[in-house]
Amino acid sequence: MAKITLDIFRFDEATDAVPHRDAVVVDVPETTTVLDALETAKAEIDGSISFRRSCRSAICGSCSMNINGITGLACKTPCNTVMDEKGVVVVDPMPNFQPMKDLVVHMDPFWDKYSRLKPYLQPADADSTHERERRVSPEDMKKLVDVANCIMCATCYALCPVVSVDPAFAGPAAIAYAYRFIEDVRDGQRKERIAQISEDYLWLCAHCYACSYCPKHVDPHDRIIDVKRASIKDRVLMNERGPRHALVVSKTIKQTGMLAETEVIQGTIGRFNVRGLLKVAPLGLRMAAKGKMPPPFVKPIPKVDEVRTIFEALEVPVS
Amino acid sequence: MSTTLLPEDLPLDAHTRTRSAQTKRYGFFPGCVAKESCKELFNSTMLLADKLGIELIELTAASCCGASVVNDVNRDVARVLNARTYAQAEALGLDDVITICSTCTGHMRAANKELRESEARMDHANAILGKFGAKYQGTVTVRHLLWLLIDDIGLDNLRSMVVHPLNGLKVAPFYGCHIIRPESVNGWESARNPHSLEDVIEAIGGEAVDYAGKTRCCGFHIQLEKDNVATDMVGQNMRMAKERGAEAVITPCPLCHLALDGYQADSAARWGRTDLPTFHLPQLVAFALGVPPDKLGLNKHLIDPRDVLVDRDLIA
Numbered sequence: 307m308a309k310i311t312l313d314i315f316r317f318d319e320a321t322d323a324v325p326h327r328d329a330v331v332v333d334v335p336e337t338t339t340v341l342d343a344l345e346t347a348k349a350e351i352d353g354s355i356s357f358r359r360s361c362r363s364a365i366c367g368s369c370s371m372n373i374n375g376i377t378g379l380a381c382k383t384p385c386n387t388v389m390d391e392k393g394v395v396v397v398d399p400m401p402n403f404q405p406m407k408d409l410v411v412h413m414d415p416f417w418d419k420y421s422r423l424k425p426y427l428q429p430a431d432a433d434s435t436h437e438r439e440r441r442v443s444p445e446d447m448k449k450l451v452d453v454a455n456c457i458m459c460a461t462c463y464a465l466c467p468v469v470s471v472d473p474a475f476a477g478p479a480a481i482a483y484a485y486r487f488i489e490d491v492r493d494g495q496r497k498e499r500i501a502q503i504s505e506d507y508l509w510l511c512a513h514c515y516a517c518s519y520c521p522k523h524v525d526p527h528d529r530i531i532d533v534k535r536a537s538i539k540d541r542v543l544m545n546e547r548g549p550r551h552a553l554v555v556s557k558t559i560k561q562t563g564m565l566a567e568t569e570v571i572q573g574t575i576g577r578f579n580v581r582g583l584l585k586v587a588p589l590g591l592r593m594a595a596k597g598k599m600p601p602p603f604v605k606p607i608p609k610v611d612e613v614r615t616i617f618e619a620l621e622v623p624v625s
Numbered sequence: 626m627s628t629t630l631l632p633e634d635l636p637l638d639a640h641t642r643t644r645s646a647q648t649k650r651y652g653f654f655p656g657c658v659a660k661e662s663c664k665e666l667f668n669s670t671m672l673l674a675d676k677l678g679i680e681l682i683e684l685t686a687a688s689c690c691g692a693s694v695v696n697d698v699n700r701d702v703a704r705v706l707n708a709r710t711y712a713q714a715e716a717l718g719l720d721d722v723i724t725i726c727s728t729c730t731g732h733m734r735a736a737n738k739e740l741r742e743s744e745a746r747m748d749h750a751n752a753i754l755g756k757f758g759a760k761y762q763g764t765v766t767v768r769h770l771l772w773l774l775i776d777d778i779g780l781d782n783l784r785s786m787v788v789h790p791l792n793g794l795k796v797a798p799f800y801g802c803h804i805i806r807p808e809s810v811n812g813w814e815s816a817r818n819p820h821s822l823e824d825v826i827e828a829i830g831g832e833a834v835d836y837a838g839k840t841r842c843c844g845f846h847i848q849l850e851k852d853n854v855a856t857d858m859v860g861q862n863m864r865m866a867k868e869r870g871a872e873a874v875i876t877p878c879p880l881c882h883l884a885l886d887g888y889q890a891d892s893a894a895r896w897g898r899t900d901l902p903t904f905h906l907p908q909l910v911a912f913a914l915g916v917p918p919d920k921l922g923l924n925k926h927l928i929d930p931r932d933v934l935v936d937r938d939l940i941a
Contacts, residue, residue, distance in 0.1 A: 375837065376817055467842045471857035510850050512858070513693045514842035515731075515806035527807075534697040547850050552697040559695065559706070563688040565657040574849045585852065589887055593662070598925045600662040608686040612757045616706060619753045622699045 308336035310343055310385050313396040314355060318407050325405070328352070329394075340388070340395060341369050341380035344409075357409035364521060367457030370464065371409045372398040377464045379521045400464035402473075415473060416460045419480040422506060423499070427487065430494025440492045453486040453529060455522045462517035462526050468510055476506035478517035478526030484508075485529040488536055500533065500542040508533055509548020538623060550574050557624035560617040563607030567600035649777065652719035652765075653681035654710065654733070656726040656879070657689050663879040665922020666905045670725050670770065672920060673911040676786070677778055681723060684713050690729045691736075693803070693846060701749070707736035708750040711765040720764045723773055725907065727878035731803025733767040735810045769804055771821055771877045771906060772813050783828045788915040790830025792937050796909070797834040797871035797901070798822030799862070799885060801878030802842050816840065822875060825906070829913035836869040838862030843884035853895075859884050860892025863899040872933050874903040886927050902930030912939075 310332055317325035330347045338346075341359055348355045360366040362381045369380040374388045374396050389395045403411035429440065462478035463469055469477050476484075484503040487493050508530070517526040538549055554573030558566035575582040593599055607613070617624070659667040674681045687710040689695075691703030710733070714722050724730045740747050741763050751760050768776075774783060805816035814821055819840065823833035841862050844855030863885065866874060876882050885903040893899070908921045908930075918940050923930050934940045 467844075467858055467861075468847070468854060471861060472851070472854050507851065510847055510854060512802075512842045512844055512855075513846045514802040516802075516842065518807040518809075531696050531700075535700065538698055551849060552694050555692060555694040556698045556702075559689045559691075564660070565689045565692050565694075567657070567661050571849065586849075589891070592890075592927050593887070596925050596927060598662055598927075604661065607688060609757075610688075612709060612759070613688045613706065615756050616702065616709065616753055619756065620699055620701050620705065622695070622702045624698075 307333050308385075309333055309393055310336065310338070310389060311392070311394045312340075312343055312347055313394055314344075314347075314408065315398040315405070316355075316408055317405050319405065320407075328355075330355070334385070336386040336389070336393075337384050339381050340371075340373055340383045340385055340397065343385055343395070344380065344397070355409075356407040365457060367459030370400055370459040370461045370521075372396075372400060372464075376519075377401065377461050378519065379459060379461065382521055400460060402464045402466065402469045403460070413460065416458075416463050416477070416479070419476050419506065420458070420483065422476075422502065423480060423484050423487065424495075424502075425483055425487070427490065427493050428495045429492055432494070442491055446489075446491045449489050450486055453482050453524055456483060456486075456524045457522055459521065462520055462524075465516040465519060467514060467516060468512050472507075472510065474507060475510045476503060476508065478511075478520075478530065479524075480506070481508055481511070481533055482524055482526040482529040485533050485536075488533060496536075497540055497542055500537045500540060503533060504537055504543045504546065504548070508537065509546065509551075547574050550576075553623060553625055556617075556622055558604070560614055560622070560624050561606070561610075562604045563610045563613045564604045566604040568602050569604075648678060648680050650680045650682060650719065651773070652714040652717065652722040653683045654687055654690075654722050654724050654729060654767075655683060656724065656729040657692070658879040658883065659725055663882060663905070665925045666725060666879050666882070666907065669905060669911050669916070669921045670907040672916045673907040673914065676911060676914040676916060677774075679773075679777075682717060682719060684710060684717075684722070686713055690732045693728055693732055696732075703732060704736040704739050704746065705750045705753050707733050708740055708747075708761040709754055709759060711737065711740075712754055712759040712761040714765050715762055716759075720766060722765055722767045723770055724767060725770050725877070725905075726880065727769070727801030727804035727876075728880050729803075730767065730769045731806070731810060737765060737767055738810055768813075769877055771804070771825065774825055774910065775821055780824055780828045783825070783910075787829050787913045789913050789939065791826075791909075791913060792830060792939060794831045794933070794937050794939070795834050795870050795872045796826045796831045796904075797836060797866035797869070797874045798826065798839050799843070799866075799874050799876040799878075799881055799903070800840055801876060801881040802840075804877055805840060822877070822906075825910065826875060829910055831909075834866060834869045834871040836865040836871070838865040843878075843881040844888075845880040845884040848884065848888075855884060856888045856892045857895060859888040860896030860899070863889055863892070863901050864896045866901060867899045871901055872937075873930060874901050875906055875909055876903060877906040879905065889928060900928055902926060902928045902933055904930055 332346045358368040399405045551574040808816045826833040844858030848855040
């Protein structure tokens with residue numbers, strides 16, 4: 307047995323103007339999960355400590371919280387993997403959410419983004435009478451099983467740095483779940499779904515891989531890339547900056563072997579988008595004043611034909 | 626002296642004849658940004674290599690790594706482009722490819738992992754490389770200069786080479802996502818609690834500042850996507866560093882550098898003025914090792930890092 311100190315964020319939106327912290331000491335084996343340590347604290351010391359939990363085995367997705375500054379499932383985190391040398395475990399509510407009571411947060415923005423997906427199958431012939439079930443081949447199903455493991459714990463949403471500065475971003479979980487329907491052969495709303503998630507800022511993903519800590523290995527970062535590829539393949543909302551950026555990068559690499567910065571900036575914003583270009587002009591001028599402008603044209607690398615051969619063999623889109 | 630050579634310029638047996646026994650040789654992949662808007666990074670890397678006594682052989686016919694963006698249009702192209710780069714390194718007899726950009730590191734390592742873990746993917750890449758007579762055997766390892774400093778030079782050795790210690794300059798490390806995440810691709814150190822930059826800062830006489838933003842994203846990849854988002858990400862991170870007492874920032878990634886150096890002025894409206902000068906990793910290490918500061922391109926930064934060096938009596 308070990309004495310573990312839980313340093314807990316305490317706040318009740320109904321009564322408190324500001325949060326405070328309580329240190330609660332529990333006597334538990336050091337391999338106890340953070341969730342079980344919290345349960346012990348609640349049962350034996352302070353019944354008012356609030357947190358969400360249900361299954362205790364990483365299936366229900368209720369108990370995600372910040373543990374020593376790192377977001378994850380309390381039921382999947384043994385105390386001895388996170389506590390410091392004094393046996394202290396610091397627990398806080400998930401970031402990117404409004405706290406409600408102690409470790410419980412308002413999940414509404416997260417669920418709102420889910421419900422915008424219409425997260426149910428919408429077959430093209432939904433109104434007709436079906437004589438038999440809609441069948442899916444094992445290969446087609448294989449693409450969906452990882453994402454179907456999502457338990458909607460919102461760990462990825464809490465970790466996302468884009469959500470932290472712009473709550474309009476759909477967030478990793480919703481985009482991964484959009485993929486689950488976009489790639490489902492039974493669904494008839496593929497283009498509409500791609501358009502909806504694009505409008506919820508699919509292309510605002512910063513490629514940071516913060517969501518690679520998914521406790522269920524859904525790998526939202528990879529599914530985000532899959533949805534972007536689907537959007538380019540189906541040519542949905544191609545005039546937005548995201549797809550234009552991806553395609554102009556692809557184009558400059560094919561032409562020169564290099565990512566040609568100047569052309570990428572112009573191609574993403576739009577060569578004739580005067581207002582857009584004026585917005586980036588001040589930074590451009592500050593860089594120019596320091597002699598730091600990227601060259602207007604990039605000289606192709608030696609043997610650039612080899613790069614073009616690769617692009618052609620793979621039929622890589624460049625526009 | 627570090628050199629730039631094309632594979633065909635250097636027959637395989639030439640290396641053994643021309644290099645001295647002590648000089649370690651590495652393939653060098655500078656990446657696009659160090660050749661375009663951050664030339665000061667390229668130059669200071671070469672000057673640092675001379676001080677370290679290593680030879681960086683630039684792979685001048687190498688292409689862009691894909692920059693995380695070409696993945697969005699095609700799942701195979703980055704892997705095959707990088708296989709071509711590795712084939713060039715192998716043709717020069719080099720199994721180490723050293724990068725100076727976090728994004729290059731992560732994406733080149735991801736491509737290499739995909740190739741080395743699957744015969745089918747390797748065969749697929751080599752079928753395309755075969756069209757121009759190249760082949761990748763799978764012998765290359767991609768590492769960042771930061772890891773080379775610690776693994777090959779060694780922190781004690783680095784410490785002994787310092788001639789201008791930083792006098793306790795408070796430096797905030799900023800890793801850049803792709804040198805640490807995903808851990809399955811990088812895995813050189815913990816992505817959640819890395820300390821390689823801190824170790825280097827301390828070895829050259831600085832004091833490392835701990836702050837939550839050090840492993841967060843700079844927003845560079847979405848700077849053109851929607852107004853203010855990347856700027857806010859920079860402001861948020863630099864605010865955290867400033868509140869922990871940082872006087873300067875160091876980053877192993879030129880994309881992070883462009884964001885941190887470029888957007889702090891615009892982030893002030895929401896996050897307050899931070900004005901933290903941002904050093905490229907090789908700039909600050911080269912300075913500590915005695916490279917004259919006027920050769921490091923410090924005048925190219927938007928937030929001039931020379932002021933903080935003057936404040937600390939490090940330069941006149």
